[in-house]
Amino acid sequence: DRLTHLDDTGAATMVDVGDKAVTDRTAVAEGRVVMRPETLALIVAGDVPKGDVIATARIAGIMAAKRTHELIPLCHPLAITKVKVDIAADAALPGLVVTATVRVPGRTGVEMEALTAASIACLTIYDMAKAVEKGMRIEGIRLLAKAGGKSGDWSAAD
Amino acid sequence: DRLTHLDDTGAATMVDVGDKAVTDRTAVAEGRVVMRPETLALIVAGDVPKGDVIATARIAGIMAAKRTHELIPLCHPLAITKVKVDIAADAALPGLVVTATVRVPGRTGVEMEALTAASIACLTIYDMAKAVEKGMRIEGIRLLAKAGGKSGDWSAAD
Amino acid sequence: DRLTHLDDTGAATMVDVGDKAVTDRTAVAEGRVVMRPETLALIVAGDVPKGDVIATARIAGIMAAKRTHELIPLCHPLAITKVKVDIAADAALPGLVVTATVRVPGRTGVEMEALTAASIACLTIYDMAKAVEKGMRIEGIRLLAKAGGKSGDWSAAD
Amino acid sequence: DRLTHLDDTGAATMVDVGDKAVTDRTAVAEGRVVMRPETLALIVAGDVPKGDVIATARIAGIMAAKRTHELIPLCHPLAITKVKVDIAADAALPGLVVTATVRVPGRTGVEMEALTAASIACLTIYDMAKAVEKGMRIEGIRLLAKAGGKSGDWSAAD
Amino acid sequence: DRLTHLDDTGAATMVDVGDKAVTDRTAVAEGRVVMRPETLALIVAGDVPKGDVIATARIAGIMAAKRTHELIPLCHPLAITKVKVDIAADAALPGLVVTATVRVPGRTGVEMEALTAASIACLTIYDMAKAVEKGMRIEGIRLLAKAGGKSGDWSAAD
């Protein structure tokens, strides 16, 4: 095991993927915004029209996926062909669960794009509701699954 | 309580802060990357030169703070005067703890800037170590404290 | 009358606003997307949930206002304090009317920010509905009013 | 007919183009800046060197085409291989007519890139001449033609 | 003497300028593109219309100044109020000399903005002429003068 983003001298470097094959790759990532039930109620079923907080966060996540390589220093720019951001209320959390799916026919995977989309969607939810609850927490940003590429398919254990 | 980022019809809107006073504002946010002890060891004390993963994540967090308003749809652009990103190993986690501090003399707070810096630093750590552990999780992205502005000071309960 | 963005030799230059006073400035701009009545119906009252096309265009307009200085070569970066994008259906057009309002306490006006917000919101509407009507046209991108600054207030004639 | 950028639940989504074939695609879009004859004269034939307003607008349009996916939320990032922006005076308008042509070998079309290039070029002209005429209007932003892709060729009716 | 961008532990950090006074600051930087006389002739006096290479490089330099804080990791975002890029032919070099002037009323200087404007203008000249001479070199990117701020005025020795 070694950290592939560091070269032999330990310097950070963008991994050379120029010799990898172009294959169909997908990644799914998740994140959760944990909040008080009252905050969740205000977002989901309150007297504000249902949807605009969620619609805004969804758009923010989609747009962020496209800018992943500008944010994460060693990520490659990729012509991603699909980004989907789903946001669902979870009364047991209580809070909102964000799931982001990204696809690309490319030489490297889109794990970071899916994770970035989920993270920025969660941050947008925080931003839009922070006036009523500053103590919200973003938990469980993680990769759920990836497919394609030489290292093959992978799913989170749980 | 209402969601200030939605107007009377529920449409998303950037809150008008033009009549707020310019005051000195700071915000501190935190995030944690939870990983296997072996992965932490590889980053912190392994045969790779200590620091480059952490140096890269720190830079990514600082740069992301400056782009918060491009990522979070309703955030105001701010001429932030300080961003500091600290990254410390926590053997008990096990993993890395990221703390981001942002300051501005402005009409609105920098909570989102601090949270964005912490999030992108965590994502960068994930990116640089994902070749050895895809199952890392980013947990506990949250505001630790804020100071300044009309709503005054605030600290996380724990 | 002269073009203030060209210097004495005719070269493009960013006007020096460093000696102007910081005053409260606002600008309101408008744009219209003209479409077939069936397309308008599909967006506004069809079996698609009302609002998401409009919610997406509104967010796109707000975000674009913040990036005006990156797009328009000689515009100054400004810490805008408010962006509001309203989108209304107009059956007589038929189509959608976008109105963007931007405010800043600054040394120069926000006309271009308002015009850019309106333009990008219109383009987003086009993008989301172009699968059903490629022939839509964007008309009447114009400044409705501005206030503040040495040149004072101004309103469109009609 | 349906709005392809909304999924079954009405949520905005980036259309998955991953299964589409890579074909040669082009799009041509147009926009017009309507102004007083004196303003047009100042830009085109006055004592300012001919060309710098037009040169600046042309560059702004070309650069904007490359950033379309950052501005229009559901547009795909594309490695466009050509952008051409032509700007011609039209004494009968009176004003300037902007024509933008974009090409890509890709899985999706470049209509939005051409429309964005035309729009930003028009806005840049407005910016550079607004000191002499705030009442200029941008009219007729529209697609003139597209070629390539499964939906085939298309031209504007007139 | 110490490197102010490193904290006590040697970690990179954005210097906190929040307690500095807002003063009028300017910076002037220079860069030179050295080329063969034939290449210079082609740019300046050849059968291509004089000006478009230079007009394009000037616009690129102005736009880059506004994005300095996105490119240089520890630079502060600044609401710069003026950018001027002058480009002159120098037959003795032979080549083109770029001079960039930036101004801001701010808490920190604009040296990096001026240097970035000069650098990107030089790179743009290289890009536009590289088809005829790949061996051009960019020399002498340096600060000529700065004014304002606690450290006071400074000029290059020669």
Add this chain to the structure above:
Amino acid sequence: DRLTHLDDTGAATMVDVGDKAVTDRTAVAEGRVVMRPETLALIVAGDVPKGDVIATARIAGIMAAKRTHELIPLCHPLAITKVKVDIAADAALPGLVVTATVRVPGRTGVEMEALTAASIACLTIYDMAKAVEKGMRIEGIRLLAKAGGKSGDWSAAD
């Protein structure tokens, strides 16, 4: 010989590379930051931990390579597959030598990406050390070699 970035009328245009073949292309560029020996000592061997100035400049260069098409008006967006930035001390200069290598399987070369990476890395070094020496100069930004494409391989003469 002609300037390929200007069309027949002398207007700036992005060269149409749509008909070029996709080939493996690399480019190597260099830049040098010339400074006093004391400044070099402070960066390389002083009591600040070795590496953070260099680590920051390396990251800045890598990130800038990915944004070349946003900075250089007529550059094509490219899905680059590798960026490597090496920074070495040169006591004889005295100063630091930056070498940037970029690779892409594409229709056009990556000379500008390598030159931009080298330039921004040099500017970052200047930024981080300018508190101790404002008179540093960036010299010798140039292409060392390119490979691939119809025009074939090329190396600098010396």
